[in-house]
């Protein structure tokens with residue numbers, strides 16, 4: 001009997017269905033389902049899914065007390081592997097005992113190789129005879145053709161690839177645990193409020209902090225813009241003075257004064273510009289596109305992983321932006337027929353020469369993300385559909401042709417000052433007709449010829465200011481992380497999530513809290529290694545070296561321990577300064593704004609010993625003003641007063657809910673509407689309750 005182990009149950013079911021080609025039985029052990037079928041040669045097969053990692057690397061339990069163990073003792077502490085999903089472990093062992101051959105069919109990447117090797121070791125514990133017959137199935141999608149092919153040409157597990165995954169796991173644990181405990185203890189932030197430091201997390205935070213410093217250092221410069229509303233018999237348009245930004249107010253006023261009509265067209269220019277079709281989707285490209293549709297990076301990956309499991313798209317963790325030769329574009333396109341995007345697909349089938357665009361990165365493990373199955377809108381959730389459609393449309397776009405956009409410019413002379421109006425429109429849609437997401441709206445300009453005149457209808461002089469560089473959105477940050485080699489396609493979105501969870505950043509685009517800024521500053525000052533991307537990208541290179549047997553896992557982990565000892569030493573020497581700095585940030589974050597009662601002091605968030613929180617005045621005991629706070633969610637000061645009650649307004653952030661902006665005074669009229677709704681809900685609930693009785 002052959003045992004097949006996949007990464008998750010849903011993949012096990014899918015693979016069993018494909019390989020069985022019909023008759024399939026299901027059984028379970030300790031509530032873990034597995035699937036049984038007879039293969040071509042009448043051999044019995046069993047397929048079972050893991051729950052991702054079923055083992056976790058950790059320190060022995062005598063290291064678990066934060067107060068008793070010195071954080072630095074963790075650097076050289078032994079590492080053990082513990083079962084995290086005991087019933088899965090039992091099931092794998094039971095099935096392995098009955099099997100005479102084993103196929104590892106986990107995801108095809110470092111992580112999957114490691115998960116596969118862990119599963120193999122569990123199986124061998126139960127049945128050492130399996131050693132001679134362990135095989136590896138590698139596939140990038142759960143499409144039937146690919147699964148069948150993978151099982152027809154089974155390979156071997158790659159020990160070095162798994163070791164690279166294991167080295168990362170160990171290093172992340174050692175760094176993360178040691179430094180997290182150090183800063184949490186140094187600042188006495190224990191329990192639920194602990195502060196974390198991480199090998200990838202901290203340099204990522206440093207990137208966000210750096211941008212914030214740039215914004216704060218930015219000096220806005222004033223400039224002026226002069227515009228003229230002009231018109232012909234049929235059309236009205238707005239022209240801008242050719243200097244666009246006029247830096248001297250005097251000069252701007254002079255132009256404005258001189259602005260008396262009419263205007264004469266003194267130049268008409270048309271220029272065609274090629275708009276290149278996009279490259280195939282790597283994880284980074286995909287996440288970036290999905291975030292501009294309103295998904296968070298983590299949500300986009302979650303949805304994509306679900307679609308992969310259901311066989312609708314290929315494996316979503318990939319750096320590759322070049323479709324492999326083995327991918328048969330035409331049949332891949334035809335596979336998509338019969339869904340809700342048929343009109344576009346049929347049109348493309350007639351137009352395309354099946355020569356797709358290519359991106360800059362080419363790798364051999366996985367293809368770029370492309371659709372592998374067909375589904376109709378409404379047959380999957382709305383969010384799933386939007387991501388699926390994005391992947392399909394991107395695939396279509398990469399097979400279409402470049403678009404052409406025409407930019408037009410008309411120059412007008414108005415009393416010896418030059419004004420212009422610009423427009424642009426797509427003259428050949430090409431790929432834009434399949435991928436409307438990045439298509440800008442056409443801006444038409446009037447059909448004027450040289451020498452034509454236009455009346456001056458109105459004129460404006462506007463004062464403006466230059467703007468600081470914008471904060472990063474999640475998509476942009478993921479692109480930057482890739483550029484600096486921070487994290488992997490599999491981890492980047494989770495790293496960003498943990499920055500939110502630990503209270504270092506909030507909002508989208510990402511804004512650091514004062515605590516986040518101070519944390520980054522403290523690390524930069526006292527252990528600059530930890531906050532810099534170089535160390536992390538070096539480790540990425542070491543991982544690659546392990547996977548091609550240039551270095552061993554132990555060598556890489558040992559080097560990393562040495563670096564950590566240095567960084568730790570420096571932090572420990574400056575423990576007080578580190579703690580003070582972080583506390584400065586925490587204190588700053590707790591200040592909400594001036595107290596309207598005494599008008600002299602600030603209001604701030606106070607936590608009682610029991611962990612309850614409320615708002616109190618810094619002037620206590622002279623001013624006894626307090627306000628209640630919602631029990632859950634992060635509180636962010638908006639540094640603005642409520643126009644009705646004059647108390648500071650705050651934003652309450654609860655995971656997976658829309659941020660909620662409120663002022664502090666419970667009796668403020670702005671809360672009337674909310675109270676009325678709540679009362680109605682209460683009433684509704686009560687009547688319902690009565691009916692039940």
Ligand SMILES: [Zn+2]
Pocket residue numbers: 595596597598599600601617618619623624625
């Ligand atoms: Zn007060």
Ligand SMILES: [Zn+2]
Pocket residue numbers: 642643644645646647663664665668669670
């Ligand atoms: Zn109010």
